[in-house]
Amino acid sequence: MEGVRLSEAGILAIETYFPRQCVRQADLEKFDGVSSGKYTIGLGQDEMAFVDDREDIVSICTTVVRRLVAKQGLDLGSIGRLEVGTETIIDKSKSVKTALMDLFCQAGNTDVEGVDSTNACYGGTAAVFNTLSWMESPWWDGRYGLVVCGDIAVYERGPARPTGGAGAVAILFGINPQPPIRFEINARATHMEHTYDFFKPRLGCEYPTVNGAETLSCYLRALDRCYQRLKKRTGSTGSVSDLADYAVFHAPFNKMVRKSFARLRYNDYLTDSASVVDPQGKLSRFRDVPLADSYTDKELEKAFVNESSDLYKKMVEPGDWLAKRIGNAYTASLWSSLAAILEEKGDELVGKRILMFSYGSGLASSMFIVRVASPIGKLSSSLFIKDRLDARRIVDPEHFTDVLERKEKKYCTFSVEPAQELAELWPQTTCLERIDDIGRRFYTST
Amino acid sequence: MEGVRLSEAGILAIETYFPRQCVRQADLEKFDGVSSGKYTIGLGQDEMAFVDDREDIVSICTTVVRRLVAKQGLDLGSIGRLEVGTETIIDKSKSVKTALMDLFCQAGNTDVEGVDSTNACYGGTAAVFNTLSWMESPWWDGRYGLVVCGDIAVYERGPARPTGGAGAVAILFGINPQPPIRFEINARATHMEHTYDFFKPRLGCEYPTVNGAETLSCYLRALDRCYQRLKKRTGSTGSVSDLADYAVFHAPFNKMVRKSFARLRYNDYLTDSASVVDPQGKLSRFRDVPLADSYTDKELEKAFVNESSDLYKKMVEPGDWLAKRIGNAYTASLWSSLAAILEEKGDELVGKRILMFSYGSGLASSMFIVRVASPIGKLSSSLFIKDRLDARRIVDPEHFTDVLERKEKKYCTFSVEPAQELAELWPQTTCLERIDDIGRRFYTST
Numbered sequence: 064m065e066g067v068r069l070s071e072a073g074i075l076a077i078e079t080y081f082p083r084q085c086v087r088q089a090d091l092e093k094f095d096g097v098s099s100g101k102y103t104i105g106l107g108q109d110e111m112a113f114v115d116d117r118e119d120i121v122s123i124c125t126t127v128v129r130r131l132v133a134k135q136g137l138d139l140g141s142i143g144r145l146e147v148g149t150e151t152i153i154d155k156s157k158s159v160k161t162a163l164m165d166l167f168c169q170a171g172n173t174d175v176e177g178v179d180s181t182n183a184c185y186g187g188t189a190a191v192f193n194t195l196s197w198m199e200s201p202w203w204d205g206r207y208g209l210v211v212c213g214d215i216a217v218y219e220r221g222p223a224r225p226t227g228g229a230g231a232v233a234i235l236f237g238i239n240p241q242p243p244i245r246f247e248i249n250a251r252a253t254h255m256e257h258t259y260d261f262f263k264p265r266l267g268c269e270y271p272t273v274n275g276a277e278t279l280s281c282y283l284r285a286l287d288r289c290y291q292r293l294k295k296r297t298g299s300t301g302s303v304s305d306l307a308d309y310a311v312f313h314a315p316f317n318k319m320v321r322k323s324f325a326r327l328r329y330n331d332y333l334t335d336s337a338s339v340v341d342p343q344g345k346l347s348r349f350r351d352v353p354l355a356d357s358y359t360d361k362e363l364e365k366a367f368v369n370e371s372s373d374l375y376k377k378m379v380e381p382g383d384w385l386a387k388r389i390g391n392a393y394t395a396s397l398w399s400s401l402a403a404i405l406e407e408k409g410d411e412l413v414g415k416r417i418l419m420f421s422y423g424s425g426l427a428s429s430m431f432i433v434r435v436a437s438p439i440g441k442l443s444s445s446l447f448i449k450d451r452l453d454a455r456r457i458v459d460p461e462h463f464t465d466v467l468e469r470k471e472k473k474y475c476t477f478s479v480e481p482a483q484e485l486a487e488l489w490p491q492t493t494c495l496e497r498i499d500d501i502g503r504r505f506y507t508s509t
Numbered sequence: 510m511e512g513v514r515l516s517e518a519g520i521l522a523i524e525t526y527f528p529r530q531c532v533r534q535a536d537l538e539k540f541d542g543v544s545s546g547k548y549t550i551g552l553g554q555d556e557m558a559f560v561d562d563r564e565d566i567v568s569i570c571t572t573v574v575r576r577l578v579a580k581q582g583l584d585l586g587s588i589g590r591l592e593v594g595t596e597t598i599i600d601k602s603k604s605v606k607t608a609l610m611d612l613f614c615q616a617g618n619t620d621v622e623g624v625d626s627t628n629a630c631y632g633g634t635a636a637v638f639n640t641l642s643w644m645e646s647p648w649w650d651g652r653y654g655l656v657v658c659g660d661i662a663v664y665e666r667g668p669a670r671p672t673g674g675a676g677a678v679a680i681l682f683g684i685n686p687q688p689p690i691r692f693e694i695n696a697r698a699t700h701m702e703h704t705y706d707f708f709k710p711r712l713g714c715e716y717p718t719v720n721g722a723e724t725l726s727c728y729l730r731a732l733d734r735c736y737q738r739l740k741k742r743t744g745s746t747g748s749v750s751d752l753a754d755y756a757v758f759h760a761p762f763n764k765m766v767r768k769s770f771a772r773l774r775y776n777d778y779l780t781d782s783a784s785v786v787d788p789q790g791k792l793s794r795f796r797d798v799p800l801a802d803s804y805t806d807k808e809l810e811k812a813f814v815n816e817s818s819d820l821y822k823k824m825v826e827p828g829d830w831l832a833k834r835i836g837n838a839y840t841a842s843l844w845s846s847l848a849a850i851l852e853e854k855g856d857e858l859v860g861k862r863i864l865m866f867s868y869g870s871g872l873a874s875s876m877f878i879v880r881v882a883s884p885i886g887k888l889s890s891s892l893f894i895k896d897r898l899d900a901r902r903i904v905d906p907e908h909f910t911d912v913l914e915r916k917e918k919k920y921c922t923f924s925v926e927p928a929q930e931l932a933e934l935w936p937q938t939t940c941l942e943r944i945d946d947i948g949r950r951f952y953t954s955t
Contacts, residue, residue, distance in 0.1 A: 068647070070647065150601060150602045152598065152601040152712070153710065153712075154708050154709055154710050155596060155598040155709035155712060156596045156627075156628070156629045156707065156708050156709040156717060156870065156871065157628065157629065157705070157708040157709070157710075157870070157871035158627055158628035158629075158871060158873070160628065160701070160873070161628060161701060161702065161703050161704070161871040161872060161873060162703050163703075164701045164702050164703045165703040167701075168702055168703065173700050173701055173702055173734065174698070174699050174700065174701075174738065175699065175701050176635075176638065176699050176701075176875075177635065178626055178627060178628035178631060178632060178635045178869075178873055179626070179627045179628060180624055180625070180626060180627075181602075181604055181624060181625045181626075181627055182602070182603065182604035182606065182607060182624035182625060183602045183603065183604075185624060186624060189622075189623065189624045192622065192643075192648070193639045193642065193643075195646070195648065196639070196642040196643040196646040196648050197638075197639075197642040197646075198646075199646045199647055199648075200641070200642040200643075200644075200645045200646045201514070201516065201645055201694045202638070202641065202642050202645075202694065202697070248647045248648065251648070252620070253620050253621065253622050254619045254620065255606070255607060255610045255613075255619055255620075255621050255622075256607065256610050256614055256619055257607050257608050257609075257610045257611040257614065258607070259603070259947075259949045261602065262600050262602050262603040262948070262949075263600055263601035263602040263603070264599065264600050264603075264921075264923070264947070264948030264949075265921070265948065266598070266599075266601060266712040266713050266921050267712050267713030267921060271602060272947055272948060288619065292620065423624075424602065424603070425602065425603035425604060425607040426607060427604070427606070427607060427624055429622075475710075475711070475712050475713060477710070501705075501710070501718055502708070502710030502711065502718060503705045503708075503710075
């Protein structure tokens with residue numbers, strides 16, 4: 064580990080945004096008439112953030128950038144690259160990045176490379192990778208790079224609806240001053256495939272088309288492939304706890320993160336049975352489960368969830384709580400979970416390695432390792448994620464459902480004046496003022 | 510110029526694709542009942558390529574990759590990065606890149622970074638920039654990078670319809686062997702803004718929303734800003750012909766390219782009146798035209814189109830003919846025009862510099878310089894662009910209009926079996942077999 068080369072470029076600052084309103088999963092269970100615990104225990108989710116008609120992908124991305132810029136006292140002219148990762152498409156041609164240029168133009172900076180990167184929940188990670196490459200290439204112009212990941216995830220009424228969410232994250236990259244959060248060169252593994260596990264072919268409808276069972280096995284297969292590739296690349300043969308101190312996953316819902324970590328342990332077991340805790344040899348019966356069956360074998364899953372329980376608490380729990388309380392923020396999920404672990408652990412992380420797994424349906428996936436190389440106290444203590452989560456307005460499922468039905472009817476319509484009261488938004492939040500008769504969007508701020 | 514640093518990474522090979530069928534602009538003029546010359550002289554366009562229901566963005570991108578791979582005898586395992594630039598969105602989540610992974614998975618290579626880059630016609634250039642950065646960063650894994658740009662441009666009946674087009678281009682990047690086509694480091698200038706000159710907010714409709722007058726002035730303003738920035742960055746004070754030997758532009762239609770080159774000369778004139786040919790001082794009356802008026806001043810435009818006429822023939826014509834015959838292929842426009850000049854000039858280009866201007870509405874733009882550093886004879890003689898253009902099937906405007914009307918009705922519908930005869934496609938062309946009831950697309954090949 065000590066011989067590992069770190070990127071010169073890294074994360075200087077990070078900022079998160081989520082809407083001021085949310086619905087409780089326990090309330091949704093009652094409202095939907097499902098068994099108690101189906102969402103809270105079955106999915107492992109506590110609350111779900113959602114937006115009303117005042118917020119869209121441009122507004123939440125603008126807000127998170129404004130927050131970052133204000134908090135860091137950044138001169139917008141010091142940013143040479145801005146890239147957005149999102150799958151919340153409100154225009155098939157115009158990028159969210161160009162809408163964000165409004166802020167930069169006001170500051171007199173139009174010389175900002177980068178556009179939008181898109182593939183489901185993976186676009187933000189692609190944007191991060193692009194920015195890291197740019198910053199250590201001859202093309203770097205010496206300025207900061209900014210990556211914004213944001214999404215609004217909504218589903219039709221039915222079993223997928225409680226797996227929605229909303230959020231955005233802005234990540235500032237730089238080389239000078241030396242960034243505290245760096246990336247381990249050569250500790251990156253990628254796996255891509257052509258799949259239809261989750262996609263959005265219904266262009267005139269906000270909801271995705273999901274094959275629930277398939278997307279879970281695609282996720283786990285991608286996880287396997289990335290993990291095996293990463294271990295090979297880094298020469299790691301033992302447990303995931305030898306590879307990293309913490310782990311952060313793209314979080315469709317918490318139970319999936321739980322299963323994913325167990326799956327890493329299953330991989331560890333197959334490579335080296337001594338790397339897992341199995342004093343009574345109870346796991347040996349899973350050694351010969353055919354690969355294809357292993358993705359759906361409930362006994363196997365349960366056994367490794369149990370086996371990995373203590374390690375999960377230590378390695379994953381410090382970063383898993385934000386996604387449980389805002390839901391799946393797609394491209395923002397992984398990167399806001401990184402922010403969560405930074406807030407949770409602060410300078411305890413110095414010298415520690417965080418394993419990250421990014422997954423986007425369709426499918427694109429990468430696993431990589433981040434190292435906290437120097438103190439992050441100021442960064443982590445200024446995030447105020449928990450404070451803001453606790454300060455949210457909890458609405459009842461009827462209201463949540465009404466909002467989604469109203470948005471469903473208005474999706475892709477023009478000449479719209481949003482109805483939501485500005486007082487329902489956080490202060491200093493960019494929000495939609497109107498959509499004109501040809502679909503141009505105009506924004507204001509609380 | 511000799512002291513200029515070149516990128517190590519560069520273009521090893523390039524391949525173009527356009528549909529086998531096209532419509533003549535002169536025929537369209539008659540069909541539309543407009544004055545003779547409105548499209549052929551007014552727009553400067555000869556023919557327009559279009560696709561029927563057998564081809565979509567995935568099929569044309571797959572075909573161009575297959576062509577490149579076959580021609581170069583490439584092992585698909587030797588490609589470590591694949592990125593797509595497009596604004597032809599058939600899915601709001603799943604990238605075209607992941608659909609292309611089908612080819613790579615068949616060859617056993619799933620370790621391929623990169624997704625889709627999107628902002629109107631600029632996405633391909635963003636993908637190229639990303640690939641260049643990756644290849645000269647610590648993240649490069651030693652393999653080739655492949656960029657695919659493709660689009661299908663169609664417009665509602667009316668004045669914009671003849672500005673459609675279709676095409677795709679695949680560009681192979683590498684460092685070893687030393688690539689003949691390289692990029693001048695520091696000779697890149699970018700300008701981005703938030704505009705609504707051309708956008709696609711009608712998600713359930715294939716056609717864009719265009720403000721024709723605004724998009725032309727946005728294009729020219731972006732051109733001004735990039736050109737001025739590039740001249741400053743490279744220390745160039747004279748004529749465009751001092752900066753480069755050739756120039757290639759994103760080509761919405763040829764007259765726009767003509768105007769753009771004239772605009773560069775107008776810029777040259779404002780900087781140094783001695784850099785333009787004006788023996789009788791006829792241009793001096795344009796010196797004090799206010800900037801805002803200069804974009805719409807027809808006399809000014811005409812004067813500089815005349816002034817730049819000889820230089821246009823020398824610098825721009827060698828690369829402007831492909832776009833005149835296929836129309837606007839959006840992200841593929843600029844990069845297939847580069848292929849055109851390579852075919853046209855071959856090894857005459859060795860040691861020459863090509864100025865390139867990329868524009869995507871919304872808006873994102875960059876100007877940069879490519880250098881042909883070593884012989885390209887094999888590359889240029891194997892493109893066969895003109896041969897293929899001449900071998901196309903010319904259809905009448907009635908048929909073209911029928912196809913677009915049929916596609917308009919079927920846009921975003923599922924359970925579709927395409928009606929176009931396979932014999933109408935080029936041989937060895939990937940094409941759509943069917944769209945199933947939930948929108949999954951399946952392909953076959955001629």
